[in-house]
Amino acid sequence: MFIPDNVEGISFTNRPIAVPYNYRIIYRISQIILIIHYCCNRKACSLEKIHITSTALSTKVEMDKLLHFLDKEKESYILVRFNPAINRAIDFALAEDIIVRQKNGLFKLSIKGKKYMDYIIKDNDLFIFEKHNLSNIGTKLTEDRINQLISLWRGSYV
Numbered sequence: 001m002f003i004p005d006n007v008e009g010i011s012f013t014n015r016p017i018a019v020p021y022n023y024r025i026i027y028r029i030s031q032i033i034l035i036i037h038y039c040c041n042r043k044a045c046s047l048e049k050i051h052i053t054s055t056a057l058s059t060k061v062e063m064d065k066l067l068h069f070l071d072k073e074k075e076s077y078i079l080v081r082f083n084p085a086i087n088r089a090i091d092f093a094l095a096e097d098i099i100v101r102q103k104n105g106l107f108k109l110s111i112k113g114k115k116y117m118d119y120i121i122k123d124n125d126l127f128i129f130e131k132h133n134l135s136n137i138g139t140k141l142t143e144d145r146i147n148q149l150i151s152l153w154r155g156s157y158v
Contacts, residue, residue, distance in 0.1 A: 022058070028089030029098060031057060033117045034127060036099070036109055038134035039141060044106035048080065048146050050090070053137065055081045063133050069149075070140040080150065 021027050035053045036045045056066035069078045090107065093099045098113040109117060120126050 044108040
């Protein structure tokens with residue numbers, strides 16, 4: 001038995017505390033699906049691109065920073081943040097066969113993921129902010145630009 005001998009019982013109290021939407025796994029998975037759909041021209045995304053884009057979706061200020069970075073050729077950078085919640089959502093999406101990891105390390109939507117994406121895209125009341133901003137980013141955030149950013153970051157700031 002896992003309960004120590006001196007414990008007579010365990011009780012739980014259900015409390016009505018809402019979990020914010022951005023901490024919910026289904027929100028993060030949906031966000032990843034939208035990022036792959038809107039921002040990856042070969043319909044496959046790197047982990048770095050998912051993290052950068054997800055960070056930009058967190059606030060208008062972060063989105064403006066990313067859009068400014070994308071409009072500049074050089075002399076501009078953004079911080080790359082790796083959110084553990086995104087990694088957990090990716091793990092869950094892989095386990096549920098919503099996304100698949102290709103041999104080259106990029107993530108793409110599975111058949112199940114594409115069906116879910118179609119549902120999100122068709123519903124005009126879902127993810128309005130995300131759809132609008134991801135369509136503004138489009139495929140401007142290339143893997144070359146991400147590698148350039150990471151090289152700049154490693155060379156200057158680490």
